[in-house]
Amino acid sequence: MIRRCLILPLRNGITVCRNNSTAVAEQAESTQESNTPAKNPLDHPDYFQVHNLFTVKDLFDARVHFGHKEGSLNEFMTPYIYGSRQGHLIFDLDITAEHLRKALNFTAHIAYRGGIVCFFNRNALNAHLVEKTALECGEYAHTRFWRGGIFTNADHQFGAITRLPDLCIFLNTQNNILNQHTAVRDSAKLLIPTIGIVDSNCNPNLITYPVPGNDDTPVAIELYCKLFKAAITRGKEARMKFLQENN
Amino acid sequence: MATSRLERIGTIFSRTEGLLLRGAMKPDDRPLWFDIYKAFPPTTEPKFARPKPENKPIRQILYKEDILRAKFHAKGHGLSSNMFSLNETYTKKLIQKFEQLKSESISEEELIEKCVTAVGSERQTEATKTTTKNPDSVSSHVLNEANLKNIFKE
Numbered sequence: 001m002i003r004r005c006l007i008l009p010l011r012n013g014i015t016v017c018r019n020n021s022t023a024v025a026e027q028a029e030s031t032q033e034s035n036t037p038a039k040n041p042l043d044h045p046d047y048f049q050v051h052n053l054f055t056v057k058d059l060f061d062a063r064v065h066f067g068h069k070e071g072s073l074n075e076f077m078t079p080y081i082y083g084s085r086q087g088h089l090i091f092d093l094d095i096t097a098e099h100l101r102k103a104l105n106f107t108a109h110i111a112y113r114g115g116i117v118c119f120f121n122r123n124a125l126n127a128h129l130v131e132k133t134a135l136e137c138g139e140y141a142h143t144r145f146w147r148g149g150i151f152t153n154a155d156h157q158f159g160a161i162t163r164l165p166d167l168c169i170f171l172n173t174q175n176n177i178l179n180q181h182t183a184v185r186d187s188a189k190l191l192i193p194t195i196g197i198v199d200s201n202c203n204p205n206l207i208t209y210p211v212p213g214n215d216d217t218p219v220a221i222e223l224y225c226k227l228f229k230a231a232i233t234r235g236k237e238a239r240m241k242f243l244q245e246n247n
Numbered sequence: 248m249a250t251s252r253l254e255r256i257g258t259i260f261s262r263t264e265g266l267l268l269r270g271a272m273k274p275d276d277r278p279l280w281f282d283i284y285k286a287f288p289p290t291t292e293p294k295f296a297r298p299k300p301e302n303k304p305i306r307q308i309l310y311k312e313d314i315l316r317a318k319f320h321a322k323g324h325g326l327s328s329n330m331f332s333l334n335e336t337y338t339k340k341l342i343q344k345f346e347q348l349k350s351e352s353i354s355e356e357e358l359i360e361k362c363v364t365a366v367g368s369e370r371q372t373e374a375t376k377t378t379t380k381n382p383d384s385v386s387s388h389v390l391n392e393a394n395l396k397n398i399f400k401e
Contacts (some may be wrong), residue, residue: 070305078305083305083306089305099290102290106280114279188293190252193259206293210289210293
């Protein structure tokens with residue numbers, strides 16, 4: 001699989017590692033069938049067992065349920081709200097857990113297929129933590145000012161054909177309290193799936209896998225970082241195992 | 248790779264699927280995430296243009312003891328909080344005391360006053376109580392002898 005990736009020329013602005021092409025997939029499946037009685041990871045509802053990474057209690061302890069005040073509520077966030085305590089919105093953690101598990105599963109599958117993951121965060125308080133997490137799991141982070149066109153005009157900005165990430169994880173989707181991060185829009189433009197922690201004042205519409213929850217508190221960000229790191233590590237471990245068995 | 252950059256139309260999946268169906272993108276060139284998305288689609292389609300969710304009033308989260316809390320707070324008790332302390336808050340102590348003393352057949356006004364004095368004196372003793380790690384140390388001897396309550400009296 002790796003050999004194939006390397007041989008392929010980088011033809012366009014966005015090059016996609018073709019290890020998921022139909023031909024290779026069939027080949028991989030047939031070799032796997034001969035070894036073990038099973039399975040395409042996509043047939044399994046939770047192949048990487050991401051459901052056991054956290055419990056709703058963990059979310060509660062990390063203060064994921066705290067939203068912003070009622071006045072700043074984005075209408076599209078209303079289905080995820082449990083209620084309001086003295087003007088402060090509280091998220092329904094059962095819904096959050098379901099969304100977060102889907103997001104973690106997706107992350108693990110992307111890592112399994114050798115995709116590039118990029119973490120985003122524009123909160124200076126949590127920037128170092130996010131960059132450290134990305135470094136630890138061998139992925140990328142962008143926590144600084146976003147120069148327009150990093151995705152949409154990548155070839156010119158970097159002076160060479162550029163491979164863009166296969167998944168963008170936003171630990172907060174806002175630049176400041178008013179504006180959405182431009183990379184959310186640009187990812188959608190360039191067909192890059194996104195995972196985003198959306199607080200009660202954010203717009204979840206363009207995020208592929210939105211996770212309603214607190215995006216400000218360092219404890220909460222720490223939890224998200226830990227979970228995404230674990231999901232990526234599991235995906236990569238499974239990938240290494242698969243490659244060793246099939247080479 | 249052919250793409251449609253109109254992010255407000257459809258979703259990333261529907262746009263990619265359209266390109267694949269019409270042959271603008273070869274099946275081998277499909278993005279890495281395409282099969283994963285197909286197998287595990289998100290709960291709600293990530294469409295930019297979607298109808299607004301129905302306008303339901305937000306439920307207020309209230310507890311039974313909020314009435315009691317309000318009564319204490321109205322008289323100015325239990326309003327302070329120490330965020331560095333991991334102990335129970337003043338208000339919580341007041342409410343616990345109230346639950347203990349509830350069975351006594353006195354009026355609510357008196358009961359509230361009684362709770363305030365009881366919890367207040369408890370806090371006073373806690374505040375003056377000093378503990379040292381090593382009971383044999385010189386500082387613990389000095390602290391034991393010192394009368395901290397009357398430290399400014401001659």
